[in-house]
Amino acid sequence: MASPEPVKFLLVDDVEENLRALEALLRRDGLALYKARSGVEALELLLEHDFALALLDVQMPDMDGFELAEMMRGTGRTRRVPIIFVTAAATDEGRRFKGYEAGAVDFIYKPIDPLILKSKAEVFFSIARQHEQLARQKDALAHAAAELSGALDRLQAHTDNSPLAIVEFDPDMRLLGWSKGAERMFGWTAPEMIGHPLADLGWMPDSCIADLVTLFSASMADISHERGHDTVRCRTRDGSMLDCEWYSSVLRRPDGTPVSLSVQILDITDRRRAEETQLLLIGELNHRVKNTLASVQAIATQTLRYTRNPDQFSATFSGRIQALARAHGMLSDRTWQGADLMDLVHDQLRLGTIDPARLHASGPRVQLQPQPALRLALILHELATNALKYGAFSRPTGRVVLDWSVEGEQLQLRWQESGGPPVQAPLKRGFGSTLIDSSMKSDGGTAAVSFRSDGVVWDLAMKLDGPPASGAERGGRVPAAPAPAPERVAQALDGCRLLVVEDEALVALELIAVLEDAGATVCGPARTVEEALDMIEAESFDAALLDGNLHGKPVDALAAALTRRGIRFAFVSGYGRESLPAAFAHAPIIAKPFTPHQLVEIAGSLTRREENVVAFPTAAAAGPR
Template structure:
């Protein structure tokens, strides 16, 4: 509030009297106004606040007594002190009338300057004190408004915060309980305030001991603490909470504990799930590596040559990888059997035109899916080498049914060469037998002359679907042509894994292609592509953590045919490039050559999405 001067008012119909009083009253911080009639005086008093009014008793029209009575009848002017100024002799009756009209004193003419200044000084100081009190009142009101606004903001933050705010006294009695605490613990403030935290059931004895220890701390200032405590929810019981506490002093021997509580139940559950998932991931990885090791050893042990080993091991590894892709798309939950069969067709292991399948829609657990993927691969490979798929008129019948919750799957070959039982069982037969999970009698074979019949019983890991799922489209049409047209083709490899790049380079050079270079980063790939003289490109789905969208766009702009070579599924690759086929890692050499040959000759047909 800005400083305002003290104001006096002189009411007299004679200018000389006004000038004399003004001269005697003049001082710093004082403004003296004057009026010559009662109406002028009342108008001024409606505009200003006066600390003192000097009223001449003898005035024409409305005299000083009448003006004083008018002032006392109005709320705004009722509190203005009045000193009457008069030259007349005063009898008791007239003096009484003046005091009755509201006068606080009289000054008689001729005026004694000392008396005038002495009396005026009293009212000047009273006026100044009144102004100071007004200013202090206004300042206190401003402070109160700011305090109320700050308290309202704090309360709004506390009520809307995900934290619970709780205050306890020295005896752990609850003194405040925020809206956040009501939401977090399902307990109304009215039920908690005034209760001890332990008797209310909110805090157990162990937690009470911890908080009491905080209150007993001898640290200087306002000590701060934090801990994980189990606190009780009214409906669901104990929940895990992270508690931050500050000990506040409220005078000698008096303390309170301010708590901020965060519900970490979901975080603890997420940590537990993450730990379980990491353990499960480690388990799956080690199991997968152990399976790959076993497949590699047994394939090598029973292969007549290195070429046979490469073909058998690569096919089995590819079957395992494709089954992993199916399970990854299903977030490692159950996946449909039909999808596994479609995948075997799209990879070229089975011929969809010569496969007759029949059975109810079922889903397979991850372990069952992986075993059956290897089994179907071995059955299809054996049929292509020695059985029904080795001749044009051969057919495969694949049927399954559910019996008492078990899946009975039958593989029946017809139209192929005459069958004779093998003298020795190879590793492929062992893989087929593993489909039943190792249970005795789960896998049976009947070497009929007209065609072999395998019966596989799966006792677990099978769930019947409620509705029939439509057959899934193969991601890429099967490529039957094996004739290489890569001779002299200039190929750019975009791959950041050195061993994979080396393997791809050997396969391409064996097929007669010329590898113009290997780009391991996006920048290197863009530079190599702009240099030109590239007939074909192989593009990894990710280069050292960088997306390859820009590289794929460059190949399209340069009209360079390319394909993705990646461990990612199509949904994780750059979007808008469905015309580029996908070769999944690990790759089979024959599949690599066939897809690249078809890409060059524009025989590749993308499947409908």
């Protein structure tokens, strides 16, 4: 803290000896004495300094002490300076009255009594010090008030801009405060709410007001209570209900008595809805995963039951799983809102060994719900596979026409083959026919097959959940696709050394088995990013197959390490291109689930350094890994 300014006294006397005597008597620490030998000198000093006391000699030439005092009282700057007259002459009552009238506070007579002079000077010295202290305190209070005002302004700005609603209640649960956030959240203005009891506001259901009053009353009565947290349903001005979290705290006086209850309110309506949606989605995902696994189990069991050897089982089972995966991928692309029938037909019937001119599909736009779409995908796969093995597609002259129509709430489909080998009814019903019949009946539909001399005809009917999508009738050839997988994988990778990076044990086993059957030497599998990096740096190989992520970690570092070493690679993933490392968009994708043919074809193109490597798409490419 800085040292205080010295207190200033003004000594005015035309005799130098008198001035020196006053100076000697009054000298002390913290006191500055200014001397003037005339009224004019005194006025000059008075205009320059602030004095706590003026000691004026009454008898002075040109301007006596009374005249100087009158001039001091006539000037605003010096009007309040205390004056003590110093005189040697006997003072009658008239002169004393004149002195007081001129503004004097006291008289000191010569010869001066040192004790009296010091006592009176001490009074004015102390008053000056107290005045100075009060001035400092006033400045400090003004500074503190300015800081407090600024802090309150900032607090008010934060309160007004906060997404929280901030309200305040008195001990009788009467509303004391209603922030801008509360106005935005609930719709009522502060003048409409402040001053009213909680029970009269219509702000929340009556059922919870009593509970809140009881809870808040207990909080105010409990001196140890600091902060409360409650979930409350609140009503907005337009009548809608919001789920809110209330964070309350009690403001108290020093003696502990409550002043008010301050509440900050957070609107959690969207969060509650998101949580409910999340639970619903988790439940739906669990349901669909279990249904899918049950379907795969059933396909495996029934395929095994109707096949004669392992090779036939592998090809047939793999084809059916691929059909199911493509349908799942299509539905995932559309966020499981359904699938367009023509898109489903194109996706399931793209048979690369068949001339597109031999397969024609037509019909109105029809939007299928997810479950019927999955069942119809498997039916189309069975129809196409049977036509390829035994029916129209097994002869160069054969062709298939697929058309459909909507009659009321029924979708009518006809699959008609012609130009194939002679047709006769089978002695024993196979799994494909059983699957088609049971799948249609599960949706309240029907399936009828006719074994005509010119080809098989299937008439299918299924119930639609809604009207067909608007739009003109669509039709035409089904576009060609890559060739289907052969029964066995040729020895296409003889002498190739491949790195497999995959964290899923069963998938890794499948990758290794297919690659080794094709003649490759497999390194790995590497199951973590760290393990894969070590193998990339320590070993040599011709190409690599890289999982889309490893235990939830991205594989950008692995792709970069392979690129630095000049090793070509393909991603093996259920993710689409948009979810894989963007910097390596040139790398092909082997979509899960894959066929042995797809895997060997792309692995071979990597080792042969082909410029254009084809990524075989499947519908699972956009779904989760």
